[in-house]
Each structure stands twice: as structure tokens, then as C-alpha cells.
Amino acid sequence: MPNLIDDVVRRLYEEPPDGFVATRAAAIAAARSAGDREAAKRLAALKKPTVAAWVVNLLARRRPDLISELVQLSGALRAAQRELQGDQLRELSQQRRVFVSALVAAARKLAVAAGAGASKLPLDEVEATFTAALADPEVADQVRTGRLIRAAAYAGFGEVPRPRLRLITGGDDDLSSDAAEPPGRAAPDGAQKRPARIAAGDSREDTPGTAAEQAAREGEARELSAREARERAVRERRRRENKRRRRELERDLASAEAAERRADEQLVRAEAAERDAEDLVDDLEAQLAELERRRTEAVAEVARRKLARRTAERETATARRRVGDVQAALDDLMTNP
Template sequence: MDDKALTAIALDLYALPFDEFMAARTAAAKASPSSAKELMAAVKALPKPSVAAWAVNMMSVHEPAVLAQLADLGQRMRAAQASLDAGALRELSRERRTLLAAAVDTARSVAERHGRAISATIATDVEQTLRALTADEGAAAAVQSGLLVQTLSADGVDTVDLDGAVAVPGAVPPPRTAVPNTAAVPTAAAAEQNAQEQGKRTTAEPARRQPADQPRLKAVRETPRPASPSALEKAKAALAEAREAEAESARLAAERQGQSEEAEVEVAELILETRDLRARLKTAEEELDRARKQQATSAAEAKQAARAAEKAQRSAVLAQERVLRLGNTRD
């Protein structure tokens, strides 16, 4: 199967508004060449992303600079952790909080522009995914690919689990593996091997060169290897970052608690207002009922008065006719 063709189709699909994905996927599968049955099946199998993953994909398409800024921050944080620079790590953690808050706001805006509102729960999932982006290079590549189908999470210690997170895993480049530079300061074993090989090549040279070579070889052997952070030191650095995250979580929890209390007060006020409105509505309905009854009574009385007036009018006409008859008789 042509992985490039599948990737191109997937990139188009995952860049669409959320509600258009299913229909577009079906259309893309049908549009595949009849000879490419494997490609058609692969397109049909592309999973629909979660709303949070879709929002992050929208950022990769419409706001890639935001993700690039977070990815750069992640590289600086990992460098600070590797060098056990606790001060730099604290400063970068504060910078990450600021950038994450702004990035979540950007995700909300981008999603709304493309027809989908982001709830508080989804915004939390987006923030966790963007935080994972800063955790390791693999997660950064997955997030920036625009092919996420589910959100990511990071614990600050282990590598972010990307299993099933990307629609086309082959489209995401693997993380680079750091290769130590041993050319500048060779290890003792390498130096000894080089010296032995050089000795084999120079067996025919006069013995006077050996004294000059021996101090140099000894100096190379005694050159200390660059110290790398121990597992304990790495764990301490990870612990410092975890504590920073814990403090941030506590701050967010306190902030959410404050918002919850404010909402609780607002709900109580609205309940009282609702009760007042219901009481006023009940009074108005009672007054309306009385007015309708009064209207019905008045209408009945008006009809009765009209009938009485009509009867009196007929009586008056009859009386007048009688008077006229009596007058004519006398004449």
C-alpha cells in the first residue's frame, strides 16, 4: 500500500471540521482507485478523532507556531533536566504554565471558528496533550503531525505512550537518538587500541619514538570521561518537576474551588430570584383568573341587559300602537 497516499488523505480528513469527518472519509474511500483496494480499506479504517484530539489537530493546521513554541520549550526543559539545573527547570515550568494557558485559549478560539465549542472537560484534555508535547520529542512529533485521534498524557518520568494515538503512525518521524560525541576525548580502551594499531604500523621505526608516545598515551588514558547524570540525579530532577506540577495542580484546584463556590452563590441567588418570579407569576395568574371571571360575569350581565332593553323596546312599541288605536277610535 502507498503510505504516502494514505498520509495525504489522512491529513486532509483530520483538517476538516469535526462533524464533516465521517462523510468525508466515506467519500475519500470511494474516490480511491478500484485497483487500490488496500488503500481504500485503510482509509475506511481511519478512526474519528476525539473532540480534544481534533482541537489539537486544528491547532497544528491553523496555529502551528503555538505548538512549535511549546515544542521548543520542551527541548529546553529536557536540557535543563539533563544538566540538573533546578533553577532553570523552575523558571521553565513557570513559562510552561503561561504558554499552556494561552495555548488552551487558542485551541478554544480555533475550534469555535470551525464550528465546535470546547467544554471545560475537553479543554483539560487539550491541556494534558499539550503538556505531553513538552515531555518528550515523540509526543511533540505526534501532536504536530495533525493526525491525533486521541489525547496524550505525561507523568513527567516515563516516555509518553503513543500507542494508538496517531492515525498513521508511519507519518510521524521517530524521535532522534542522541549519539555521544566521543571524537574529542577518546576513551581509554579506544586510545589503547589506537596506540596498539599505531605500534603495529610503526614497528620498523627507531625505538627513540617510544618515550615520546608513552606520556601522550598515559595522558589520554587518564583523561576523565564526561560525567553523565546518575539515575538518582535524574530521579531527583524528575521529582522537582513533579513537585512543580503538583503545586500547579493544587493552585488550579484552589482556583476551580473558588469558581465552584462563586457558582454556588450564583445558583442560590438565582433560586431565590426564581422563587420570587414564581410567586409573582402565581399572583398574576390569580389576578388574571379573577379578571376573566369578572369579564364573563360582565358579558353575561350585558347580554341580560340587552335582552331587557330589547323587551322594553317592544313593550314601548306595543304601547304606542295601542295609544294610536285608542285615539283613532275616539275620532
Template sequence: MADRVAEAMQDLYAVGPDEFMATRSRLVADAKAASDKAAATEIGRLRKPSLAAWAVNLTAREAEDVVADLVDLGERMRSAQSRLDAAALTGMRKERDATVEVYVRAATRAVSDAGRSLSPAAQQEVRATAIAALADERASAAVTSGQLTRSLSYSGFGEVDLAEALARTTGGAILTVVPGGRGSRPAGRPGGGRKPRDQQVDDATAGVERAGDEGADEAAGDGATGDAAAELRAEREAELEEAERRLSDAERAVAAARERAEETRERLAVVERQLAKAREADERALEAVTDAVRERKQAQAARDDARQALAD
């Protein structure tokens, strides 16, 4: 079963959003035709990714170098953070901004090449996902998995919430990752000593609560047959589509709000630095006033002495 589901996940999360439901139904039917009911159930539970999540998945396949740069920078930033190396983090700020911009452009280009487009809101979700990957090792592994179902975001503290963000089986395991397109290349970066990406994802996501599967048993159930089963499945898929649309709208709103919060924090940091510089300048000005007053008193005393000497 595991091999069949893993192959199905590679196929399913490589197709465009418009093809997802039909492809999943076909894969479920193929599994049933092969008398693999367990695999059919697992495949039927796989969730459709949002547009932004699909863009991230597509980027993992189509822009490996860009993704590798994002992962590498995230490792260096987290290392500096663990050492409390503020100077190193400050020095990487421009690189961070540039790397995120390159990633968003790569995702936008990959989506365009696939015949779709990313709205400004979806681009913001992709940007928020890239920032989350820089901040959190588990999020980084999720971004390279090619199996996101929703975008990610980082609030500036704590861990990134991965609940319902990754394609998983009933047991919570992530079966496969597909960097380079359908697993055709080794998952690790060439020449590196890192674990394969699928092991990274399994390790990094250990302990994450698995997503709820409300309604999934009915959608992939084996008890219904014929027209009744088809109608029930169509009804459940329509309900799932609506729920996913609402979730996608909510995720976009959260991502936009957190992006605004981050911008506000950045502006606040700039103002605080400017205020610190202004206070330093004020202190220097007060010192200059004190020195000038002292020199004036000394000049006055010298003048008075000179006048007294002249009078004598």
C-alpha cells in the first residue's frame, strides 16, 4: 500500500489545482481496481492544496536552486539565532530580503509557465511561506516536500503551525517528497552531507498533530456503490471544495495580517534606531553646551583679571 500511495502523492501534488479532484478520483479508482482498498482510502483523504501551496509545491520541483538557497540561508539564520549573534543576523538582513524576493519571483514564474497566475494576495502567501521556512526547520522541510496543502506563516516567535499544512496518511506520516520533479533526483543537495529531504520532513514533523479527516471516510468509503456512491462522493467533494475555499480565504487574511504586523515591527525598529541616534546626538549637544559654558566662564574670568590689572 505504501508504495502505491507514495506514487499517487507524487502524481497528485504535481498536477494543477483544476486537475486535482479528477486525478484523485482516478487514482482512487486505480487502487480499487487493484484490490488495494487501504490505498484507495488513503488516497481519497489527500487534501487539495490552495493556489499558494500549489505554487510552493511547483517551485520545489521547478526551481531547485532557488529553494536550495532559501534552505541554506534559513540554516545559517537559525544557527546565528541559536548563538544569539545579532551582528550576523543583521548582516544577513539584505540577503534575506533578496532571497525571499527571488523565491517569490521563481514561484510566480513557475505558475505562469503552468498557464496560471498568482494574485497579489497569493504572492503574499508565498512570501509568508518563504519567511516561515527561514525561521523554522520544520517549515523549511515542508516547503521542500512538494506536498503542502496550505501556505505557512511565522508570527515572529515560537514555531510555525504546520497543522493541516502537509499531505499525510492516517497515521500522520509523510510518505514521500518530490524535489526535482517526481523524485527523479536525490533529494539532498549535491555534494552535501544532509539527510534526504523525505527523512528531514519525517524527522522535522515528528509530533505534529495530524489533520482531522471529517467527511473523508464517506468520500473514500467502500460501502457505497453505483449511482448512490457517485452522488455521495460528488456531494462530499463539493462540500470539501467549499471548506477549502473558505480555509484558503482565511489563510490569505491571516498571512496578510501577519505581513502587515511584520512591516509594522520593522518600521518600529527603524524608528527606535533613529530615536537612539537622536538621543546620542542630544547627549553630544548637551556636552557641547556644557563645554561652551565652561569656556565662556573661563573667558569672562580672564577678562575680569585683565581689567583689574589695567585699573591697577
């Protein structure tokens, strides 16, 4: 039976999803006929993939070499991201885009060859799944199995270190995170220019000058302060906007996950109801087969009884004729002694 299960799994996740339920039902019926309830239970637990997941599974099963390359590239990207290797990361990111496009094209070709309509393939979901696999090792492992149920998605890319996140989001934390910068990394422009300007100002303040020079220095200082204030305001607005957007996305994610859970629960109930209906059909078919067998036996018995009745009728008619003949002979003898 393990060979049967392996063969069914291969067919279920390689053939287009529209034949999934029928193929699974036939395999479950075969397992039950063979008396293997455990195999029937395992087969019944297999879930139907979406079209996008099927396309990804098709590539994983038909071209495992490409999936191995995807796993290798995902490891290199994560390592470069963790080490903040800018040049290597840019090169790998470019390679990622090209590679994902190649994977999508290969998967599309296999799906079309399997009978899917090219215009109806959700290639954006397929691309999102491959991109997620490059960023998340767990998704990569799921893709490698060739048994995805639904497409995957990833909001960001890679393992982004926290100091880098603080630099990107901006805000007051930018100034305090300078100490966290790796050696050799340039500090923000404002942090570079401000100490130099203040030092220059301090040196000029110790030097006597005209009122015009003093006014110019004060105007320059005010302009610098105003520019820094504007930059801080811009960073603060960006930080607040990012925070607001993050809250919105988290709410959307929570809502989507809740909807997914409800859909999964509904699918489980529907599949259980489907299995119950299939079991009922199997029971009724067995009852019908038994009734048909009994009907055939009853028809044969009726035929035998009819034959026996006709034989008895013939024997009765013969006996009656014999009685009549004997009675006539006896009467004749009595009349003519």
C-alpha cells in the first residue's frame, strides 16, 4: 500500500487540481477495498492545492535541480544580508530577480504542457512563492517537498539586522544608533557635518571679528539649526508614517490570517462531509450489490419452481387420463359380463 500512496501523492500534486478530488476518492475507495484503513485515512487527509501551489509543486517535482539552486541562493542571500555585504548583496539580489523570473518561466512551461491554460495561470502568486522561498528557509523546505497547498508570500526580504532597521526608519533613534554602526560605515550626513561646523564655529568665536562677521556666523548657525530641525521633522514624519503603515499591515495580516483559519476550518468540514457522503455511497452500493445478488437468486428460484409446477401438471394430467381409462374399462366389464 505504501507504493499506492506514493503513486497517488505524485499524481495528486502533479496533475491539475480540477481532478484532485476524483483521483483522491478513487484511491481511498481502492484502499478500503484492500482493507487498508490506515492508507485510506492518510489519503483522505491530503488537501487540494490551489492552482498557484500546483504550478510550484509541478516545478519542484519535475525540476528538483532548480529548487536545489533556489535553496543555495537563498542561503547565500541570507548570509550576505546578515553580514551587510553591500556589493555582494546587490549582486545576489540581481541574481535573485533573474533566477525567480527563470523559475516562473519554467513552471509556466510545465503547467501549460500539463494542460493548463496559459492565460489563467496566477503567475504573480507563483513568483511571490519563489521570492518567499528565497527569504524564508521554512518556505524553501515546503517548496522542496512538492506538496504545497497554497501560495506563499513575504512582505520583506532576508534577515534584516535591527541597527539597519533603525537607520532606515529614521527618527530620533538615528542619532543614538551611530555607536552601533559597524567600523568603516559612514554616519548620517547631519551627524558628520554638525560637529565640524560647531568646531569651526568655536574656533571662529575665539577670533575677534566685525559685527557683520558675527551676524553672518549667527545667521549661518540659525540656518544650520533650521535645516537640522527640518531634517528631524522629515525623519519624524517618516517614522510616524511607517509606524501607522505597519499597524495597518498588521491589522490586515491578522484579518487575513483569521479569514484563512475560517476557510481552513470550512475546508476541513467540507472534506469531512465529502468523505461521509462517499462512505454512504459506498455502503449503499454494497447494499445494492447484495440486493441484486439476492434478486438474481430469487429469479432463479422462481424459474425452478415454475418448471417443477409444469412437471407436476403434466404428471397430474397423465394420472387423470390413466384413471379415466381404467374407470372406463371397469364400467365396460360391469356392463357386459
